[in-house]
Amino acid sequence: MAFIFSFVHPQLRPIAAKMSFFDAILFCVVHLVDKWGMWHRLPVILGVAYLGLRRHLHQRYNLLHVGGINGFKYDPEKYWYRTADGKCNHPSDDRIGSQGTFFGRNMPPASTNYELLDPHPSVVAAKLLTRKKFIDNGKQFNLIACSWIQFMIHDWIDHMEDTQQVEIGAPDVIASVCPLKSFKFHKSKEFFTGDPNMNKGFLNTRTPWDGSVIYGNNDAGMIRVRTFKDGKLRLSEDGLLQHDEKGIPVSGDVRNCWSGFSLLQALFVKEHNAVCDMLKVHYPDFDDERLYRHARLVTSAVMAKIHTIDWTVELLRTDTLVAGMRINWYGFLGKRIKDLFGHVCGPIFSGLVGLRKPRDHGVPYSLTEEFVSVYRMHSLLPDTLLLRDTNSSPTSDDKCPPILEEIPMKELIGLQGETRLSNIGMEQMMVSMGHQACGALTLWNYPSWMRNLIAHDINGEERPDPIDMAALEIYRDRERRVARYNEFRRNLLMIPIRKWEDLTDDKEVVEALREVYGNDVEKLDLLVGLHAEKMIKGFAISETAFFIFLLIASRRLEADRFFTTNFNPKTYTDKGLEWVNKTESLKDVIDRHYPGMTKKWMQCSSAFSVWNSMPNPRHYIPLYLRPASLKRY
Numbered sequence: 001m002a003f004i005f006s007f008v009h010p011q012l013r014p015i016a017a018k019m020s021f022f023d024a025i026l027f028c029v030v031h032l033v034d035k036w037g038m039w040h041r042l043p044v045i046l047g048v049a050y051l052g053l054r055r056h057l058h059q060r061y062n063l064l065h066v067g068g069i070n071g072f073k074y075d076p077e078k079y080w081y082r083t084a085d086g087k088c089n090h091p092s093d094d095r096i097g098s099q100g101t102f103f104g105r106n107m108p109p110a111s112t113n114y115e116l117l118d119p120h121p122s123v124v125a126a127k128l129l130t131r132k133k134f135i136d137n138g139k140q141f142n143l144i145a146c147s148w149i150q151f152m153i154h155d156w157i158d159h160m161e162d163t164q165q166v167e168i169g170a171p172d173v174i175a176s177v178c179p180l181k182s183f184k185f186h187k188s189k190e191f192f193t194g195d196p197n198m199n200k201g202f203l204n205t206r207t208p209w210d211g212s213v214i215y216g217n218n219d220a221g222m223i224r225v226r227t228f229k230d231g232k233l234r235l236s237e238d239g240l241l242q243h244d245e246k247g248i249p250v251s252g253d254v255r256n257c258w259s260g261f262s263l264l265q266a267l268f269v270k271e272h273n274a275v276c277d278m279l280k281v282h283y284p285d286f287d288d289e290r291l292y293r294h295a296r297l298v299t300s301a302v303m304a305k306i307h308t309i310d311w312t313v314e315l316l317r318t319d320t321l322v323a324g325m326r327i328n329w330y331g332f333l334g335k336r337i338k339d340l341f342g343h344v345c346g347p348i349f350s351g352l353v354g355l356r357k358p359r360d361h362g363v364p365y366s367l368t369e370e371f372v373s374v375y376r377m378h379s380l381l382p383d384t385l386l387l388r389d390t391n392s393s394p395t396s397d398d399k400c401p402p403i404l405e406e407i408p409m410k411e412l413i414g415l416q417g418e419t420r421l422s423n424i425g426m427e428q429m430m431v432s433m434g435h436q437a438c439g440a441l442t443l444w445n446y447p448s449w450m451r452n453l454i455a456h457d458i459n460g461e462e463r464p465d466p467i468d469m470a471a472l473e474i475y476r477d478r479e480r481r482v483a484r485y486n487e488f489r490r491n492l493l494m495i496p497i498r499k500w501e502d503l504t505d506d507k508e509v510v511e512a513l514r515e516v517y518g519n520d521v522e523k524l525d526l527l528v529g530l531h532a533e534k535m536i537k538g539f540a541i542s543e544t545a546f547f548i549f550l551l552i553a554s555r556r557l558e559a560d561r562f563f564t565t566n567f568n569p570k571t572y573t574d575k576g577l578e579w580v581n582k583t584e585s586l587k588d589v590i591d592r593h594y595p596g597m598t599k600k601w602m603q604c605s606s607a608f609s610v611w612n613s614m615p616n617p618r619h620y621i622p623l624y625l626r627p628a629s630l631k632r633y
């Protein structure tokens with residue numbers, strides 16, 4: 001049956017041919033639901049089941065491992081903690097997912113042979129990406145949410161660079177509208193994998209989902225941030241990050257940072273230090289090392305939980321996704337049952353967190369090239385920060401403080417940004433970011449200030465040459481052989497487009513696409529397709545990007561030993577696990593360290609929504625099970 005179906009999309013034939021009879025039936029169901037374009041209109045339970053089906057099919061037939069693993073076994077009892085470079089996370093091999101391992105693939109590398117400059121990245125940037133006028137995303141997502149995802153990105157991924165540089169010049173026809181006539185950058189460094197199926201690949205310099213954004217991704221990084229007293233990390237008196245003699249922040253990742261990003265780093269250093277204080281009270285015998293290790297486990301789990309059941313739910317505001325994400329963490333039986341009885345019966349009923357064994361679906365864990373590509377979300381960034389006056393009293397019912405000043409984003413980047421943040425302070429910055437909507441992920445909304453950007457290297461030092469980020473991002477996906485939009489969709493078992501009108505109803509967009517790509521829909525760059533696609537109501541991202549999120553969001557949890565086998569009181573301590581279980585949102589963390597801030601300045605229910613918006617009424621938990629604080633929604 002699947003074979004017949006695959007005639008519609010010949011590229012799916014190899015996958016269909018490998019399928020078991022049962023999976024072929026599921027495959028057809030998935031295809032029919034997609035064809036009717038209505039999965040997100042299914043009732044919650046059916047919607048969740050559909051997403052589960054998709055995940056199952058993809059993991060079984062499309063996930064690809066890149067590079068070798070050494071099969072070196074170790075004693076998990078001895079390495080009961082998160083190591084500095086992310087080693088010893090997977091029971092069967094000490095290197096899986098650690099610093100310097102290969103990015104995997106959600107699908108085969110691009111099979112089309114378009115040239116690297118076809119069409120020219122600067123033309124794509126100028127004609128389709130550059131911001132004409134800032135478009136915000138309504139009240140759904142604020143600047144804290146935008147910084148949060150950068151904070152997570154720096155925990156998960158960063159491509160190793162080559163020493164060799166490339167220079168791209170803007171073609172004459174658009175040179176007058178490009179801020180840089182040409183720009184230089186380092187190639188992504190490619191390595192032989194030793195694997196005949198995939199000869200070459202790229203290395204990820206970050207580690208698993210282990211908080212490396214505050215702890216560093218190797219021994220040197222970890223030593224830099226620790227005080228070596230009571231397990232704590234270095235933090236300034238004013239609650240912000242400390243700086244070294246060059247003014248560079250002392251933190252786990254200092255590449256391409258800005259004030260909003262370092263604000264979140266500081267908040268979670270504070271959280272780590274608070275966990276150390278709590279553990280010391282309950283376990284006075286623990287020495288510095290032991291306190292550090294337990295506190296790191298707890299704080300990393302708090303971050304993962306906030307990302308799963310708070311940030312993602314705001315990003316994809318539909319009942320199905322609220323349910324899906326909570327099921328990932330707590331299972332169908334829900335939080336109450338899990339708190340009472342623990343992980344009792346498998347991933348569906350009790351969630352992925354706390355599974356008895358990590359699951360990798362036969363493919364060693366790594367993040368993927370496609371995952372990096374769908375997280376290219378620089379359009380979330382605004383042009384200016386609206387600094388609010390938090391010394392005043394709220395002037396209106398919606399708790400919104402008046403604007404004091406508009407600060408250009410460029411002044412908030414790197415060392416200058418750190419100085420500005422020290423003058424502003426934690427509370428004023430957090431409240432200002434909370435009240436400001438971030439940009440929409442749509443065409444013509446890529447920040448123009450990023451088209452002439454001085455980037456920072458892994459040591460936080462300024463690069464000598466400015467770059468055009470919008471053009472560079474187009475180049476990067478092609479350089480890393482990420483499939484272009486239509487091939488990408490086919491590989492996700494999604495229906496490809498046949499004409500521009502299938503992508504969008506916007507005539508101006510169709511015209512611009514035709515001008516850049518002619519009528520060749522296969523040539524459409526992934527980043528452009530993701531930004532042009534019609535959005536599902538409630539989603540801040542495209543459906544195509546969403547399917548990669550869906551796959552990786554689960555994989556990051558289920559393949560990690562510290563979210564599965566070792567998510568227990570023995571590894572985290574009783575009190576440590578209790579800390580994770582009681583923390584449900586970023587708001588909880590802010591309230592813990594800055595009591596009174598959200599009460600005074602926030603009207604909505606999640607710290608990631610614009611703070612003067614109404615509380616989000618959608619809730620998956622049935623009324624009779626909701627905690628008192630949520631009963632009125």
Ligand code: HEM
Pocket residue numbers: 146147149150153157158159185256257258372373375376377378380381413455456472476
């Ligand atoms: C002011 C804030 C930011 C600055 C200055 C910045 C700058 C940069 C720079 C210079 C790169 C490397 C480009 C290259 O050589 O390929 C990069 C990569 C990236 N950024 Fe940002 N960025 C910021 C915020 C964000 C945000 C909010 C996101 C949201 C998801 C994001 C996602 C990414 C991703 C996914 C990559 C690719 C990483 C890789 O290639 O491994 N960035 N950014």
